Amino acid sequence: MLALNNIRYAKNSKEIIKDITLQFEESQVTSIIGNNGVGKSTIAYIIMGLEDYKPTSGNIILNGEDITNLGVTERAKRGISLLWQEPTRFEGLTVENYLSLGGRINKDKINEALELVRLNPKVYLQRYVDKKLSGGERKRIEIASCVLLKPKFLIMDEPDSGIDIMSLDMINDIIVYLKLQRTGVIIITHREEIARKSDYSYLICDGRIIKKGLCNEIVNYYKATCDVCDTINAPKEE
Numbered sequence: 001m002l003a004l005n006n007i008r009y010a011k012n013s014k015e016i017i018k019d020i021t022l023q024f025e026e027s028q029v030t031s032i033i034g035n036n037g038v039g040k041s042t043i044a045y046i047i048m049g050l051e052d053y054k055p056t057s058g059n060i061i062l063n064g065e066d067i068t069n070l071g072v073t074e075r076a077k078r079g080i081s082l083l084w085q086e087p088t089r090f091e092g093l094t095v096e097n098y099l100s101l102g103g104r105i106n107k108d109k110i111n112e113a114l115e116l117v118r119l120n121p122k123v124y125l126q127r128y129v130d131k132k133l134s135g136g137e138r139k140r141i142e143i144a145s146c147v148l149l150k151p152k153f154l155i156m157d158e159p160d161s162g163i164d165i166m167s168l169d170m171i172n173d174i175i176v177y178l179k180l181q182r183t184g185v186i187i188i189t190h191r192e193e194i195a196r197k198s199d200y201s202y203l204i205c206d207g208r209i210i211k212k213g214l215c216n217e218i219v220n221y222y223k224a225t226c227d228v229c230d231t232i233n234a235p236k237e238e
Contacts, residue, residue, distance in 0.1 A: 001023060001061075001063060002023070002080070004043075004046070005061065006019055006057065007055045009054075017042055017043065017046065020204075020207070020208065020209050021209075022202060027184065029184075030199065031195045033190060033195045033222055035226055036190060039207040040190075041085065047060065048155060049067070051072075054068075079151050080151060080153050080155070081149050082157065085188075094125065094127065096126065098145065105148055110148065116170075117174065118140070118167070119137070124141070139163050143174055147174065152182075154178060154184070155186045156186065157188045158189060159174075159194065196215055197215075
């Protein structure tokens with residue numbers, strides 16, 4: 001289990017995350033949903049342990065170990081990975097080399113990962129991870145790299161960002177695949193189609209959890225309430 005307990009986070013004297021408690025299980029898909037600017041990605045960065053995202057108070061527990069003060073590298077070694085909303089470019093590095101960075105990975109596994117994200121290995125293995133690739137292609141390659149890492153927990157920050165709507169089925173296939181591999185998938189999203197792939201959901205506004213529960217219940221509440229709310233980060237009282 002991965003748990004965030006009573007987490008608060010402030011930056012420049014402004015409190016952004018306000019006493020939230022979240023739990024994530026292996027083999028479970030959990031979505032964190034809400035409009036843009038409510039703190040969803042900040043939660044992702046806190047979980048991953050990015051620099052300048054240390055909680056002001058509270059702790060983070062992974063399988064009984066307090067990892068609150070651990071950095072990105074140590075958390076990655078313990079099986080936490082992050083799929084960035086905006087994938088990186090690597091001039092001079094081929095797709096095959098990039099997908100091999102996590103260690104000695106069998107080429108058949110690399111081919112399988114590329115096929116999962118619907119990229120032809122024969123076409124892409126020797127291409128460079130640079131500006132000649134589209135944003136969608138780089139996003140697919142980034143997803144393939146996460147699959148190859150076999151993480152215990154994978155945070156997917158807006159996994160459909162930069163990918164055309166016809167590829168939502170691919171995202172769904174990846175989520176199902178990861179779940180079968182016993183990976184706990186944490187999806188950061190404001191898209192209904194993505195959120196409905198989860199088992200459990202947290203709805204975030206103004207850095208707070210305003211509702212939690214089974215995904216369909218939370219998504220329906222989100223559609224009915226947040227889509228018509230013009231007071232972002234100041235949720236209306238029920």
